[in-house]
Structures are given as C-alpha cells and as structure tokens.
Amino acid sequence: MTTPDTVTRPAAGDRPGPAPAARPVRYGYLDVLRGVALCGILFVNLRDLLYRWTEAVGPHHPVFRFYDVAVQGRFVPVFAFLFGVSAWLLYSSSQSRMPVRSARWLMARRFATLLPVGLVNLALLYSGDVLTMYSVIALVLIMPAMFLPRGPVLALGVVGTLVAYWMWGNSPLIAATLIVAGFGAAQFGLPQWLESRRRRDVVVAAVVFVVSAGAGVVLSLMQNAILDTDALSxxxxxxxxDGFAGLCTAVALTTGLSLLYRARGGQGDHGGQGGRGTVLSAPFSLLGRTALTNYLAASAVAQVLLHLFPDTQLTTPWWLPAATVAILVVQVVASAVWLRFFRYGPVEWVWRCATRWQRVPLRNVPQRSRSPRA
Structure with a gap:
C-alpha cells in the first residue's frame, strides 16, 4: 500500500532488473493517487461497517444510489493496481542494493508479513478486508512474475483484467489481475509517465482521460437506468x-489527476522526500504516505462507534458522507503531525521492519544528513 522512499528507474530491457539511474527518485504522484483512492474506499467501507445505523433506511435512497453508481468499485481498482506498481518499485530498488535472490526473498517477506495484518483486520475490525487477499495474491502471482519478462506480465494483467470484468463484473477476484497489471506496467515506466510533462505524454494522458471519462459516465448512466428496472432479462x-463503469472511471481518475498534478508543477523528488506539494495534492499525499495506517484506523473508529452507540437507528443516511469526511479530515491532520516528526506511518514502519528483519530508522533527520539509500 505504500511506495518505497527511494526507487531506481525501471530497466529498459525486456527482463526485470535494476535500472542504471544516476540517483534515486520518489514518485510523489503515486502518494497523491493512493490518498485519493483511500478516500473513496473509506466511503464504501464505512457504509458497510455502519450499516446497522441505517437499517431503517430503504436501499433506494439517493445517497445509497450515489454510492452504488459513483463510488462503489471506482476506487478499489486504483488501490489494487497501485499495490502492484509499488511491489515492482520496491523490487527494482532492492536489486540496486542486494543480489537478485536476496531481493526476491525480501519481497516474499514483505507479502508474507502483510498477511497477519490482514487477518487481524479481518477478524477484529472489518469483514471486507482486502489486505489478506492482496497478500495471498502477491505470494501466488507476483513472486512468479519476478522470473518473467515484463511484456508477458503486463499482457497477462491487462487481458486478465478485461476478461475478469466481463465474466464477474465488480468481483474482488479482479484485484488479482489488476495487481499483476500494475506490476507489469511499472516495468514499462508508468510511474515516470504519470509525472512526465513532455507535450506528447500530456496529450496522450489527456486523450486517455477524455475517452475513459466519457465511457465511465455513459456506463454509469446505464447502470443507474438498469437499477431502476424491476426485472432484467x-x-x-x-x-x-457496473464493472466496466468502475474500470473506466478508475482510468479516468488516474489520468485526470495526473494532468492536474503535472499542471500544478508536481514532480518526483530526487532524494526521497516526495514531489512538491500543492494546496490540492498535499492532503492526499499525506493520506497516501500513511495509507495502511489510515485504512486500519478508519475501521477501528467505526468499531468504537458501534460499541459506544449499539442501538443507534438513523432515519437518514446523509450523515454518512459527512461522518466519512470528518474522519478523513482528522486523518489528514494526524498524518501531517506524525510525518513532521517521523518518516513512515506507524503501521508502515512495523511492516517495513518486519520485511527487512531489522529496526528501520523512524524519526526524521535533516535532509543533508540523510543517506541516499535510507
């Protein structure tokens, strides 16, 4: 769920390998995109977690319809895809510091140590947890993908995603193909392309955005019309x-936000501190850098509310998006304060230590004394 602090640029050859980059790069846009995806996911998760409070409200209420047509399935594809992208970035970066075999073992530990985190979340906080599934998918599919050329990996991910959406719609199983697609796309330089300000790259991104956004709107309107139909042939x-509407919207979200990021002067930072923040991107960047912590914390907050007010029955669901926004605002503030003193979110730090089998420095240090490979 988090990108490594510093990564090397992907190799130009057909097989995965460390890139001959002169200096490390952090792709700040990935933090922003992850933060935006987290916001959308929390809207859906909190609706699921607090369903007991709105049992008296009919399922056709405008708020629920908006969630079904504009939120559900629109952000999870981005989250899953970024998980694959982050896996490649860490794997590529690790190969610049250690033998390939050691880098693969490190990735296996990273995926394996995520599993207990997901299981705890699944058992105690949220029955719709995705961390357990992501961990298993990574161990089963991403580990073998490290031995394959990048072309077949990307092809399998993209074709598999299209087939999965056609067969199962918005099924959780689609996360598997999206993670593989992200792992393959990162090897072809997608993180750099999403931040590139070259005219050709911007034009391509704009075309993809217009086409995918148009398709997403049309399909979402079709979905809304189908939901109004009592019987389906x-x-x-x-x-x-619903599935393809979510996929097209996710592509539009990714490319559209990248255009805004480029237009506002955002770019990767050489040295591990992230891209230059703007008023619009900074809150999402903060959420993205502590995404795992915030994902778990939101579920914990919902469980606390359910225990404090077990018999609550609200006659309107309008409070639901308002409550979600309030939680996100608190998380942005908390993340800003935390990251002012520490390099990683608390859960991210524990995960990183477990992955490396060593205590990773947590406190921030002045830029001039930071190691390029920290």
Missing part, C-alpha cells in the same frame, strides 16, 4: 456494466 448485464 440477463442478470449478468448489471454486473458487467
């Missing part, structure tokens, strides 16, 4: 329309 139609 083919029940799978809704799943397919």
């Amino acid at each position: 083919d029940p799978d139609v809704l799943d397919r329309v």
